Amino acid sequence: MKQFVPMKKDPPRQEHQITQLLAEWREGNQAALDELYPLVYDELHRLARRYMSRERKGHTLQTTALINEAYVRLIDQRNVQWANRSHFFAISAQIMRRILIDHARRHAYAKRGGGARQVSLDETATVIHEDLAEFLRLDEALKSLAELDPRRSQVVELKYFGGLNNDEIAGVLKISKNTVIRDWNMARAWLHSQLAGSASN
Amino acid sequence: MKPERWQQISRIFNRAILLDAAARSAYVKENCGADSDLQAEIEKLIESHQQAEGDDFIGGLAVEDVAEHFSEADEELALQKGRQFGNYLILDHLGTGGMGEVYLAKDSRLDRTVALKILASDVVADKQRMQRFSQEAKVASSLNQPNILTIYEFGEVDTLTFIAAEFVDGETLRDYIRAKRLKLVEILDIGIQMLAALDAAHEASIVHRDMKPENVMIRKRDHVVKVLDFGLAKVTEQKRGSDAVTAEQVLSEFKTAPGLIMGTVNYMSPEQALGKPVDARSDIWSSGIIIYEMVAGTTPFRGSTSAHTIVQILEKQPASLTHSVGVPPELQRIVDKSIAKDADERYQTAKDMLIDLRNLRRRLDLDAEIERSSAAVTVEYAQPARTAEPVATETSKENYALVVALIAIVASLVAVFAVNTWRSTRNRPVVPPPAPIVSTPGRTLTYWITVQKFKDGRAYQEPFDISGEINFEIDYQIRLSVRSPQPGYLYILNEGPETAATAPEYVVVFPSSTANNGSEYITANQRIQIPDQSWLKFDKEQGVEKLWLVFGENPLPELEGIRAFANRQSRGLITDAQLNTSVKSFLTAHSANQVGHEKGDTLTTLTSSEKVLVYPIKLEHH
Numbered sequence: 001m002k003q004f005v006p007m008k009k010d011p012p013r014q015e016h017q018i019t020q021l022l023a024e025w026r027e028g029n030q031a032a033l034d035e036l037y038p039l040v041y042d043e044l045h046r047l048a049r050r051y052m053s054r055e056r057k058g059h060t061l062q063t064t065a066l067i068n069e070a071y072v073r074l075i076d077q078r079n080v081q082w083a084n085r086s087h088f089f090a091i092s093a094q095i096m097r098r099i100l101i102d103h104a105r106r107h108a109y110a111k112r113g114g115g116a117r118q119v120s121l122d123e124t125a126t127v128i129h130e131d132l133a134e135f136l137r138l139d140e141a142l143k144s145l146a147e148l149d150p151r152r153s154q155v156v157e158l159k160y161f162g163g164l165n166n167d168e169i170a171g172v173l174k175i176s177k178n179t180v181i182r183d184w185n186m187a188r189a190w191l192h193s194q195l196a197g198s199a200s201n
Numbered sequence: 202m203k204p205e206r207w208q209q210i211s212r213i214f215n216r217a218i219l220l221d222a223a224a225r226s227a228y229v230k231e232n233c234g235a236d237s238d239l240q241a242e243i244e245k246l247i248e249s250h251q252q253a254e255g256d257d258f259i260g261g262l263a264v265e266d267v268a269e270h271f272s273e274a275d276e277e278l279a280l281q282k283g284r285q286f287g288n289y290l291i292l293d294h295l296g297t298g299g300m301g302e303v304y305l306a307k308d309s310r311l312d313r314t315v316a317l318k319i320l321a322s323d324v325v326a327d328k329q330r331m332q333r334f335s336q337e338a339k340v341a342s343s344l345n346q347p348n349i350l351t352i353y354e355f356g357e358v359d360t361l362t363f364i365a366a367e368f369v370d371g372e373t374l375r376d377y378i379r380a381k382r383l384k385l386v387e388i389l390d391i392g393i394q395m396l397a398a399l400d401a402a403h404e405a406s407i408v409h410r411d412m413k414p415e416n417v418m419i420r421k422r423d424h425v426v427k428v429l430d431f432g433l434a435k436v437t438e439q440k441r442g443s444d445a446v447t448a449e450q451v452l453s454e455f456k457t458a459p460g461l462i463m464g465t466v467n468y469m470s471p472e473q474a475l476g477k478p479v480d481a482r483s484d485i486w487s488s489g490i491i492i493y494e495m496v497a498g499t500t501p502f503r504g505s506t507s508a509h510t511i512v513q514i515l516e517k518q519p520a521s522l523t524h525s526v527g528v529p530p531e532l533q534r535i536v537d538k539s540i541a542k543d544a545d546e547r548y549q550t551a552k553d554m555l556i557d558l559r560n561l562r563r564r565l566d567l568d569a570e571i572e573r574s575s576a577a578v579t580v581e582y583a584q585p586a587r588t589a590e591p592v593a594t595e596t597s598k599e600n601y602a603l604v605v606a607l608i609a610i611v612a613s614l615v616a617v618f619a620v621n622t623w624r625s626t627r628n629r630p631v632v633p634p635p636a637p638i639v640s641t642p643g644r645t646l647t648y649w650i651t652v653q654k655f656k657d658g659r660a661y662q663e664p665f666d667i668s669g670e671i672n673f674e675i676d677y678q679i680r681l682s683v684r685s686p687q688p689g690y691l692y693i694l695n696e697g698p699e700t701a702a703t704a705p706e707y708v709v710v711f712p713s714s715t716a717n718n719g720s721e722y723i724t725a726n727q728r729i730q731i732p733d734q735s736w737l738k739f740d741k742e743q744g745v746e747k748l749w750l751v752f753g754e755n756p757l758p759e760l761e762g763i764r765a766f767a768n769r770q771s772r773g774l775i776t777d778a779q780l781n782t783s784v785k786s787f788l789t790a791h792s793a794n795q796v797g798h799e800k801g802d803t804l805t806t807l808t809s810s811e812k813v814l815v816y817p818i819k820l821e822h823h
Contacts, residue, residue: 100263138259148207161263182215189214189250192258196249 022088033091040088041095090172093162100161101139104132134195141194145187152187155180210239214246280304280319287358289317289365305368308353315353316368319361331362337432338364341407348398350418350427366429371421374414378495380715382730385527388495389562391419394426395488396558400551403481407431410479412487413468414494466510467500471542474511482544485554489539489547496522496532501540515542531561644814645687646752649804651680653736666803669818677822678736681710681748684728690721692751692760693731694784695773696817698744707775707784709767710748721756721764739822747817749788754812759787791815 018039024032146153154173158164166184170177213232217225225247233240252258280302284291289306295316296303306317335355342352351367374391377383383391395417402409409416409431418427466474470486473479494500501519504510522528522536535557541547548554653664655676664680683691693711710731712721723729731737739746751760763784766775775781796816797808807816 096263135263148202149211156259160259163262182211185218185250186211186214186246188253188259189246192253192256193245193249196252 022091025091036091037095040091041099044092044095045099089162089164089168090158093158093164097139097157097161101136104135137195138191141191144194145190149187151175152183152190155183156187156191159184206239210243210246213239213243214250217243217247218250286317286361286363287356289315291317306365308365314368315365318364318366320363334432337407338430340405341402341431342366344401344405346398346401348394348426348428349401349431350429367427369418369420369427371419371427374417374419374426374491374495377419378414378498382498383495385496385529385532386562386565387424388492389532389558389565390424391417391426391495392488392492393555393558393562395428395491396551396555398426398428399481399484399488400555402431403484403551408479408481409484409487410473411468412484412491414491417491466514467502469511469514470544471515472544474514480544481551482547482549485539485548485551486544488551488554489536492532493519493522493536493540496528496536529561529565531557531564535561643808643810644685644689644752644754644812645806645808646683646685646750646814646816647804647806648681648683648750648818650818650820651682653678653680668800668803668805674822678738679820680730680732680736681818682728682730683723683750684726685723685752686725687754688725689723690753690756691723691729692721692749692753692757692763694749694751694763694788696747696749698746705781705785707749707763707781709763709773709775711767712764713767713773719767739820743822746820746822748820750807750814750816750818751788751791752814757787757813759783788815788817792817 018036021032021036021039025036142153142156145156151173155169158169158172159166164172166177166180169180173180175183213229217229220228229240229243229247233243280286280291280294282291282293286306288310289308291304291306292314293305294302295305301318301320304317304319306315307313308315338352339355341349345351350369352364353367354363354365356363356365372380395412399409399412409428411430411433412428416429418429419425420427468487468490470479470483473483490500490502497520502510502513502517504513519540522533523530535554538546538557539548539554548557649666649668651664651666654674655678681693683693685691691711693709695708695710696705697708711717711729712719713731716731717723717727717729751757762777762780763775766777766780767773775784791811791813792815794809794811794813794815796814797806798816799806799808807814809815
């Protein structure tokens, strides 16, 4: 797996640069995405932390609101086309997935010494929180699905991680809304069967 | 899977789920023709689809599903070390629970160390409930029962509401049972003290409502149990809009607010889950669940989600405890009675349950007494029953009954062996005797390795015992068990795969800060299992791991220094280079001595004519 390491590039946020990169990516320049990724990661991560901090405990979390806020902060609103917003959401969904999985993994293994020392035998944390373990298994299953059927895994990513609705997903993937619904049903059933399979073994 | 196949499956699946049940099955059959694999696959997917719909699988958003864990890790503390907070000087942050942050602080007026709990803002929001809670907590505290945490003060500083309470230097029962497997006597001692606290509180008409291992502390110095947070649950109890009375209604309520009750459902009584009024008997249920967990290592009702757990609490009969090692039927009966689904069939008072636990405890003491009086005979005849050892420790229901019966008759030789087996599963203070009663020449040590296969982070298949060196796969996890017919001093070190560049590093596996009360002294026939509850896991580095067994008749001064590293913080790694070198030369020097090696199917017995036996178990893994 390609390990993504967020760049330690702090603001000033280059609104213009991000807007530009987004446009380039939409036009098919994959290198733009590589540059875009860490910038958006940092911003989303910062926001996610704030959103999920204690003070807001009990408040309903809205991924969409969160990504929207990142969007407003990062993108130069004056020269932007509407289509950019969907694309921003698409990439944000991917990044949110990355952030949450990174976090879940760190948290799940924190009990194992956090990798501070290379110790040969290690007591496994039997206490990995079930939810986190389940969450990590879902991510693995989603990776398998991506190999089998990239589009359906993208639908799940956009919906579950990105918080996009069916219309938005249809827009991003350039497919009909009905196809989104069909893809979702199939992908969800398949993921469910994969998780149920690993759990019962 | 081939793309065409996948497309075929999804086409049929997507049409099928639009049809009603009867038409669906016919449709699938018709479209699959003779391809029964295809049909099976599609039917499986359709079933998953229905379950996914029912469970609302990934129906929410990922960020919500993990939000709770985010906030745990990334929160910022309300108070910093060294800060003066009202009359209290903040010394340290002790932890964060559902209700708020806990600090170690010094009360400058009385020069007394206290635990200071800052209540989370959502907890204190409802003033009326807070009022009631503070009243109840004060009453509980004023009972002066030694197992109820004493509260010194309720107050508010800088808009933060706090409780100053007796500081208990120890750990929560949660951490305690996580770190080691408890012995029966210890379980009873903890249970008795918990129930004594509840008995006193119930007498004063105070119901705890949230008994769980997180709310029970074990003081380090004397193992005294302290029950925390009486009445606090009342503040955070969910208000129910309507009186839900069926499982379905409860489920749908929990589904709409899954985050609200996370972490607490495992100990919830059926009436609590149903939103009915609770009384003292709900605490009795929760205590029964805690005792069950201490014995079995897991709570009896555990679903994949809170909602599933609730269903089990309401409907499932718990698995019998007597499958666990050495559980007397009487304990099973006590637990069963405390977790009867119908509160009317439970113990009606904490006192009744307390009496039964105390009686059982007394009976075990009596057994131990008889056992001790026959100890002199025991030593001479205590030969390890070699191939049967791992099985023999599984004191089953019948064995126990047999043991009791035999003790009652006479301490014959047969009985002595049975008693001895039973004793080995019991907690006894490990104190080196002034002089060994029987001194056999040389050393004998038996070991076996239990292997658990893991797949995708989950255990699969039953664990099995092996006698030693096989090729281990990366996802095998292991436990090492050791026992000797002789008492002595045991040390176990792990040496990682050799690398050309560096000197070997050693990890202290035993003694540990938790197992065997931290002592390296083991009694004859005492079984040491490492780790106690979890498993050892191989890291990614391939090669040969060594587990060095060192077993001496006397303490080994050369290894005295390793104790300092035998704790969880350093994960046992000896970071002192000089000590590392001296450990290495000790092991090298002694491993030159001849060690007899008798390998059975499930265990290996090592013998040495020296006073110290040193032997590396080699574990090759890929």
